[in-house]
Amino acid sequence: MVGRAFLCFLAVSASQASTILDELLGAFKSEEGLLFRATKDFSNFTQWPESACALRWDLPPALYVVKAETEVTGFVLQPKMQVECAYPVNGNSAFRKDAKGQKDLCGHTDNPAAGREATNMSGDCSFASPKDYAQAYFNIPQRHLLGFDGFWNLNWATCHFGKAQEALEAQKALWQLATKLPPATTAQQWLRNASKVGFALTAFNEIVVAPVHSADVRAVFWAHSGPFRDPGPSDWKACMLAEFLKSNNTWPVIEVSDVILERPTSNCEIKFDASHLGYYATNASCLTGYVEAMKDLEQQGPAQAARIFRELEVSSFLKATEKACGGGSELVV
Numbered sequence: 283m284v285g286r287a288f289l290c291f292l293a294v295s296a297s298q299a300s301t302i303l304d305e306l307l308g309a310f311k312s313e314e315g316l317l318f319r320a321t322k323d324f325s326n327f328t329q330w331p332e333s334a335c336a337l338r339w340d341l342p343p344a345l346y347v348v349k350a351e352t353e354v355t356g357f358v359l360q361p362k363m364q365v366e367c368a369y370p371v372n373g374n375s376a377f378r379k380d381a382k383g384q385k386d387l388c389g390h391t392d393n394p395a396a397g398r399e400a401t402n403m404s405g406d407c408s409f410a411s412p413k414d415y416a417q418a419y420f421n422i423p424q425r426h427l428l429g430f431d432g433f434w435n436l437n438w439a440t441c442h443f444g445k446a447q448e449a450l451e452a453q454k455a456l457w458q459l460a461t462k463l464p465p466a467t468t469a470q471q472w473l474r475n476a477s478k479v480g481f482a483l484t485a486f487n488e489i490v491v492a493p494v495h496s497a498d499v500r501a502v503f504w505a506h507s508g509p510f511r512d513p514g515p516s517d518w519k520a521c522m523l524a525e526f527l528k529s530n531n532t533w534p535v536i537e538v539s540d541v542i543l544e545r546p547t548s549n550c551e552i553k554f555d556a557s558h559l560g561y562y563a564t565n566a567s568c569l570t571g572y573v574e575a576m577k578d579l580e581q582q583g584p585a586q587a588a589r590i591f592r593e594l595e596v597s598s599f600l601k602a603t604e605k606a607c608g609g610g611s612e613l614v615v
């Protein structure tokens with residue numbers, strides 16, 4: 283914690299910060315959680331539903347990433363943002379379609395490469411409890427490619443819930459169950475199934491929201507792994523956010539610390555395994571680590587978890603990024 287004393291830019295004074303932070307923390311501590319839409323483009327709004335991630339006080343905070351990242355920017359959505367459907371893990375929603383074959387992030391998986399069982403199991407969830415969801419998808423369905431062991435096809439096959447709250451409960455139940463072994467599966471087989479990058483467990487969830495307009499944005503955010511800090515030279519997304527803020531200060535700026543920006547989750551060394559055609563975690567402790575973090579959060583209570591957010595003064599953020607990002611033309615040799 284010593285490092286925090288040396289930060290160059292200060293959080294906004296308590297009185298100013300209280301309104302926006304209180305509002306966001308209220309949502310973070312609510313059953314639906316607080317929604318984050320990752321983007322680098324702050325002035326382009328589309329007319330289509332989009333995916334966001336819900337952060338809630340009792341789950342390790344994780345945002346969507348393709349490959350491991352160290353920072354992410356985007357929009358914090360209004361707590362009242364309309365949710366269209368909610369996946370407990372990455373749902374590959376961009377490849378889902380409605381009954382007429384039109385793109386529908388809340389439809390069925392429609393990708394021949396994903397396999398028929400994925401198409402069959404996708405769509406609306408109908409489970410009596412979050413535990414039933416976890417049990418129904420526990421290493422199921424298996425995708426078989428000729429010449430290789432089967433693998434867990436979770437991301438393509440997962441169904442979706444109507445409310446973020448239901449997906450978050452299912453997310454917890456699934457990770458909890460993942461600390462056990464599925465029937466007739468060795469520990470090594472389960473680690474591969476559960477951690478296969480791009481197909482299995484993700485620390486982040488996928489919440490599909492109605493088309494985002496500028497009025498649906500409550501704040502812009504800069505999130506990163508590790509504790510609160512100044513942006514550094516490798517934080518190019520923070521630099522892009524700064525560029526936007528130079529001409530537009532409509533929204534408050536929120537910094538989020540200690541966010542998981544790795545797949546399947548944090549502290550997982552992953553390696554390519556040619557005989558199983560994919561990237562897998564090498565140590566089962568990465569799966570149990572997520573659940574331990576979850577238990578810690580529950581024990582500490584919502585007030586402790588809320589410490590990952592702070593509001594930044596735009597001028598201080600710009601000053602800090604100016605140092606880190608350089609002055610454009612200075613970089614040209």
Ligand SMILES: *[C@@H]1O[C@H](CO)[C@@H](O)[C@H](O)[C@H]1NC(C)=O
Pocket residue numbers: 324325326496529530531532
């Ligand atoms: C700031 O950006 C938002 C989103 O693009 C836009 O709605 C708003 O009009 C802009 N404000 C200014 C002052 O340019």
Ligand SMILES: *[C@@H]1O[C@H](CO)[C@@H](O)[C@H](O)[C@H]1NC(C)=O
Pocket residue numbers: 323326327328
């Ligand atoms: C806005 O977003 C759309 C869809 O992602 C993209 O095709 C388009 O190029 C973007 N426009 C600008 C000006 O960035």
Ligand SMILES: *[C@@H]1O[C@H](CO)[C@@H](O)[C@H](O)[C@H]1NC(C)=O
Pocket residue numbers: 398399402
């Ligand atoms: C998927 O559903 C179809 C239609 O109900 C059925 O014919 C098919 O056997 C199912 N496939 C799998 C792999 O479950």
Ligand SMILES: *[C@@H]1O[C@H](CO)[C@@H](O)[C@H](O)[C@H]1NC(C)=O
Pocket residue numbers: 421424431432433434464465466467468470471472474475558
């Ligand atoms: C995944 O689990 C299944 C069922 O237990 C097993 O047959 C398969 O070999 C596992 N896949 C990998 C890549 O280990």
Ligand SMILES: *[C@@H]1O[C@H](CO)[C@@H](O)[C@H](O)[C@H]1NC(C)=O
Pocket residue numbers: 565566567
């Ligand atoms: C797995 O990780 C744990 C925790 O970091 C460590 O104690 C253990 O030695 C590791 N196991 C292997 C086989 O590397």
